[in-house]
Amino acid sequence: MRGVVFDIDDTLYCRQFMLVEAAEAVLNVKVSDWREFIKIFYEKSDVNMAGLESGEVTTRDTNGWRYNETFRLLGLPYKPQDGGLAADAYLELQSHMKLSGEMKKVLDAFASEPGTILAILTAGESKHQWNKVDMLGLDKWFPRSNIIVTGDTPYSKPDVRLFKMMEERLGLAPDNLWMIGDNYDKDIVGALDAGWHSVWLNRRDLPTPDRLPDFEVRTDEELTDLLMRMCKGL
Ligand SMILES: [Mg+2]
CATH class of the missing domain: 1.10.150 (DNA polymerase; domain 1)
Known part of the structure; x- marks a missing residue:
């Protein structure tokens, strides 16, 4: 799993x-x-x-x-x-934001893949972030119990305790977990510290850091292509 x-x-x-x-x-x-x-x-x-x-x-x-x-x-x-x-x-x-059609396809593919559990780790004020979950209709793919909003915890990204909390929620070991995020210092550093795998969406073409994620992509299209390949057993 x-x-x-x-x-x-x-x-x-x-x-x-x-x-x-x-x-x-x-x-x-x-x-x-x-x-x-x-x-x-x-x-x-x-x-x-x-x-x-x-x-x-x-x-x-x-x-x-x-x-x-x-x-x-x-x-x-x-x-x-x-x-x-x-x-x-x-x-x-x-309030009018939507997931892209490609991202929806990726989430549909993961959700129908029995070996994968989907989850969310997001930073910000609790109410504001949960509103986004509702506006984007994310509970179609992500069970609410698999969503951690940092505003509901005492920690901020990249605190490794958030990542440990997620491991416990999902009942999975670090080596079986992937973090998908755009913020190197928050999402990727946290994942690296926790011993997780990671995919960095480097939207702003930032320079390549010393500690590398498993994958780095630069656009939404590259991200959804990679995720689709991961889903099919890359
Ligand atoms: Mg982000």
Whole structure:
């Protein structure tokens, strides 16, 4: 038996374009370098993640602050309230988010494969992340008992205790577990520390690190192709 454990954001669905689109709508500008925008926005995530997971700050507040910091560092014209407005616009876009047809095919294939257990390990505020589970209809493939949201635990990714918690939930040993995620420092470092296998979706073409995942892919298409091959016994 093997467990395939997915991250949600930017792994099961791509939120990067939605984040930029929301900013462009509020500021009424075109962001020239979306990779740089996302890089800064994501770096700012680490500053507030602990407070977010403990419920001290809300997702709207932290996202609003991250937007304003990103606007400031990129020299985009903004007013103080624009960050919060962009956070609202992003939430609105998120309420229409969907899995891609290819990702659905992959999940269908895994779900009908008796040797595989599907699970999710996702970081963020509990309510916000569970809303995504519902909006994306993930319980079609993932039993709710196989979903761990860090906001429901005392730990943050890449704390190895989260990975141990998942091993216990699924009743599987590290060598039988795969982490599929886009964030090297959170998803892949955690998996490496726990002795799991991993697939890194390196969306932003970051340089290759010293400690390697089993597989590295760069696009959604490469990811779903690889997962389909894994499902068929790569
Ligand atoms: Mg992610």
